[in-house]
Amino acid sequence: MKDRRRTQRRDSDRVLKETVEILKILEEISRGEEGDYSEHFADLVGLKDRLGRRKEDRRLGETLCSTLESLATNLQQLVKRRGDLRKVRITKVSGRKGARLGLQIVIVGWEEERPCVGKNYRLFKEDGGIFRSALVTRVTEDYFQTQNSLYRLEVLHES
Numbered sequence: 078m079k080d081r082r083r084t085q086r087r088d089s090d091r092v093l094k095e096t097v098e099i100l101k102i103l104e105e106i107s108r109g110e111e112g113d114y115s116e117h118f119a120d121l122v123g124l125k126d127r128l129g130r131r132k133e134d135r136r137l138g139e140t141l142c143s144t145l146e147s148l149a150t151n152l153q154q155l156v157k158r159r160g161d162l163r164k165v166r167i168t169k170v171s172g173r174k175g176a177r178l179g180l181q182i183v184i185v186g187w188e189e190e191r192p193c194v195g196k197n198y199r200l201f202k203e204d205g206g207i208f209r210s211a212l213v214t215r216v217t218e219d220y221f222q223t224q225n226s227l228y229r230l231e232v233l234h235e236s
Contacts, residue, residue: 088127092138095121099145106152107205114149121145155201162187164234167200167208172226184208185233192221192230 095117102112125138166185186202192213198221200208211223221228 088124089129092121092124092128092141095124096141096145099149103149103152106149118142118145118149162189162201163191163232165200166231166233168229168231170220170227170229192216198223 098117099114099121102114102117105112106114122142125142126135128134128138164185164187166183168184169182184200184202186200186208189199189201190196192198194213194216196213198208198210198213202208210221210228211225213221213223215222219230221230
């Protein structure tokens with residue numbers, strides 16, 4: 078049996094390596110850093126058709142490339158929009174007992190849009206997650222109320 082470390086990498090190994098490199102760069106972009114994944118993406122596109130002979134392998138390669146491209150595009154648009162977004166801190170002031178989000182919980186992030194009656198309020202959290210409220214029922218300058226809870230809203234940075 079040959080020692081695999083001494084042989085040339087299989088195409089599937091190289092696809093995985095390029096995918097990891099692209100994901101590392103996209104993670105940097107998500108933190109607001111500069112990053113260019115285009116060289117790795119070009120290498121990945123060149124390798125995708127050599128994943129295997131089966132139709133399923135070719136579809137998998139196509140799906141991998143299109144999904145990474147879509148993710149990168151969406152991420153770049155979000156990072157560009159971040160300059161237009163308000164950075165806010167929301168604190169849950171009151172709400173149902175036993176709710177998933179407890180009282181006095183603080184969330185910091187960027188608003189998708191300002192609270193609006195009849196819509197869900199969404200916040201892109203600093204940790205990469207998304208906060209989504211129930212339908213907003215009332216909005217004041219410093220607070221917004223949903224069907225279930227009341228939140229204090231503090232603007233930390235406005236572009």
